[in-house]
Amino acid sequence: MYLDEVKSMADQNGCIIGITTFWSATPNQNLATWMAKVALREAVSMERVLFHINIPNHLRQSACVDVSCISGFYRVQQMIFPLESLFRIESVSKQNYFWHIELTLVDESDNQFIQTVNSYKVPFGLRSFFTAAGSGKQFFHDLTHEDAAFIQFQLLIDMILRLEHNHIAKSELLEVCRANLSSNPSELEKINAFEQTYQSKDAAKWYTKDCFLYRLLNKSLRNGNIDQIVKLRYFIHDLHNQLAELQFNFLRSRSQNQSILTLYRGLRMTMSEVNEFRHHEGHFLSTNSFLSTTQDYEAALFFSGEGRVSDPEVSVVFDISVDTSIGHSVPFASIEYQSMFQDEDEILFSIGAVFHIGETKEIGERLWTVKLILTPQQEGLWTNLTKHLKKIVNQKAPIYTVERRSSLPSPTPPVQPDDARKALDDLFAHCCIDE
Known part of the structure; x- marks a missing residue:
């Protein structure tokens, strides 16, 4: 390790740290010491470091994996600690040209860890806004006591927008689309057309088409399917950035005397769902997908059913x-000239917009209106986390910008078995386990 890294750990003595890679270790202290010496031969500016890792009895079965059977080291017990393992730094000292760092493995039940995490728990009173008709999901997902879920989703989208926008991301997008629509020949033809003709500037146009992208993207986002969301990042990146670019011209085209933009969205809901809004006036809700609205009240009223709906449904027009x-933290813009439906006067919001819930009232037979106000996401835990994220990666949080996100390394191709074994051996570093 570099000296400043060792000193940083010394400064954090008594603190809990999490690892962001796999750690390889062995109970054989002599071997670990030898490995530290060998590694240092090719890096004379670095320090010899030996980690002493204490594993409490209740964590020994689940804390790490014995990979001795596939190790390249003959007759050597080799253990792997998984990503995000947690350790408390007990001591840092130097003896005989070696730095000795003593760690204790902990888990999420550790009192110190719980106290640290609780200090970041800020009540949001936020609710997740589901818009999928007939999805089988509740219209609301209560996050008042599930702040972590909201933060995790926001960080997921934030990190997706940081990933490299390249041919690997596009290949994964095509792969997941074809896998989900393998039995639908017409949609497979559209996927082939997308592969041949798609350009980033056409993201909004493809989103408004009646095809695989809109349905698969919003289904994945609303269901919180992390694997599919990550694989769809190529298109999420393009649509988000296009909205940010269009927003500049959209707002500039508006009169300075028209600072308040009024938008509408029409839905069919059950009365119990409407009552959720009534009972939570003054709270907040967040969108977990792209949100389509219109400046045309009559269009929103039409989509709501205009009150001509059968029990248990009612028509609801959201006045935004x-x-x-x-x-505002989330880009939104008119996609009238990008949309396949240019007469809808459509305004599209990117993922994660936060709204304040206003008055809910009945304006006609089986017809309701709900007042929402777009709220800047500028306070609380989310701001603290994005500031921390900016600090550790030395770049601006990209979810609110249109800048190109290319400062992180490109994703690497799939690792072959032999390469994986070599990688495990390379991870076998300056650690030993104290029994």
Whole structure:
């Protein structure tokens, strides 16, 4: 390790740290010492470091994996600690040209860890806004006591927008689309057309088409299917950035005297879902997918059913106010000239918009309206986390910008078995386990 890294660990003595890679270790201290010496021969500016890892009895069965049977080291017991393993730094000292760092493995039941995490738990009172008709899901997902789920989803989208936008990402997008629609020949033809003709500037146009992208993307986002969301990142990146670019011209085209933008969205809901809004006036809700709205009240009223719906459904028109004179954390823009349906006057919001719930009232037979106000996401835990994220990666959080996100390394091709074994051996570093 470099000296400043060792000193950093010394400064954090008594603190809990999490590892961001796999750690390889052995109970054989002599071998670990030898490995530290060998590694240092090719890096004279680095320090010899030997980690002493204490594993409590209740964690010994689940804390690490014995990979001795596939190790390249003959007759050597080799253990692997998984990603995100947690350790408490007990001591850092130097003896005989070696730094000795004593760690204790902990888990999420550790009192110190719980106290540390609790200090970040800020009540949001946020609810997740599901818009899929007939999805089988509740219209609301209560996050008042599930703040972590909201933060995790926001961080997932934030990190997706940081990943390299390249041919690997596009290949994964095509792969997941074809896998989900393998029995639908017409949709497979559209996927082939997308592969041949798609350009980033056409993201909004493809989103508004009645085809695989809209349905698969929103289904994955609303269900929280992390694997599919990550594989769809190529298109999420393009659509988000196009909205950010269109937003500049959209807001500039508006009169300075028109700072309040009024938008509408029509839905069919059950009365119990409407009552959720009534009972939570003054709370907040967040979108977990792209949100389509319109400036045309009559269009929203039409989509709601205009009150001509059968029990248990009612028609609901959301009246959404946006103050365009202040900055907002999630891009939104008119896609009228990008959309396949240019007469809808459509305004599209990117993922994660937060709204304040206003008055809910009945305006006609089986017809309701709900007032929402777009709220800047500028306070609380999310701001603290994005500030921390900016600090550790030395770049701006990309979810609110249109800048190109290419500062992180490109994803690597799939690792073959022999390469994986070599990688495990390379991970076999300056660690030993104290029994």
